[in-house]
Amino acid sequence: MLKKITTLLVTGAVGAVLALGALTVPAQAAAPVSADTQTAQQREFYDDYWNRGDCIDTGNWLVRTGQYGHFVCEEDWLSGDWNLWVYN
Numbered sequence: 001m002l003k004k005i006t007t008l009l010v011t012g013a014v015g016a017v018l019a020l021g022a023l024t025v026p027a028q029a030a031a032p033v034s035a036d037t038q039t040a041q042q043r044e045f046y047d048d049y050w051n052r053g054d055c056i057d058t059g060n061w062l063v064r065t066g067q068y069g070h071f072v073c074e075e076d077w078l079s080g081d082w083n084l085w086v087y088n
Helices: 002-023 035-041 052-064
Strands: 043-049 070-075 082-087
Touching: 043 052, 043 070, 052 070, 052 082
Parallel strands: none
Antiparallel strands: 043 082, 070 082
């Protein structure tokens, strides 16, 4: 009986140490981001589409014509539409 209790206590202590170790974050400083980089990374909503193909076609056209640098089509789970986000 005492052996079982000791085993449970040791196992619980090891589990707690492992859990705490998994929650720690390494102390690293984040790389500074310039204002130009932040502006370039900001996305802008362009339009929404009924299907993914139309969203991608429009995004490709906007990039091909040089209006934007790249784009992302994301499905809106509430409405079912596809949102076109563009980046400079």
